[in-house]
Amino acid sequence: MTNLQTMSREELIAQIAKMKADSQRKVTLxxxxxxALSVYGLGRFPVTLYAGQWERLLSxxxxxxxxxxxxxxxxxxxx
Numbered sequence: 001m002t003n004l005q006t007m008s009r010e011e012l013i014a015q016i017a018k019m020k021a022d023s024q025r026k027v028t029l030x031x032x033x034x035x036a037l038s039v040y041g042l043g044r045f046p047v048t049l050y051a052g053q054w055e056r057l058l059s060x061x062x063x064x065x066x067x068x069x070x071x072x073x074x075x076x077x078x079x
Contacts, residue, residue, distance in 0.1 A: 043078075 004012065027041040037054055038046040049057065068075065 004015075007015065025041040027039060030038045030040065030046075032038050032048055036048045036050045038048040040046045
């Protein structure tokens with residue numbers, strides 16, 4: 001664990017930059033052992049669905065976007 005009280009200004013700035021970079025992880029894709037598509041980088045755990053499930057979900061993109069827009073005031077956001 002890093003002791004923030006003994007760090008120099010430059011070290012603190014570097015630590016903040018590293019934390020920001022870590023929080024902006026790239027989205028990556030991987031085929032699981034069972035043949036499903038896993039999407040990493042959205043949250044703590046991957047989102048894993050089979051090809052047919054992704055196709056079904058993606059066919060509803062416009063409906064999902066409309067729902068998000070209609071319920072924006074009720075939905076929490078997390079970057």
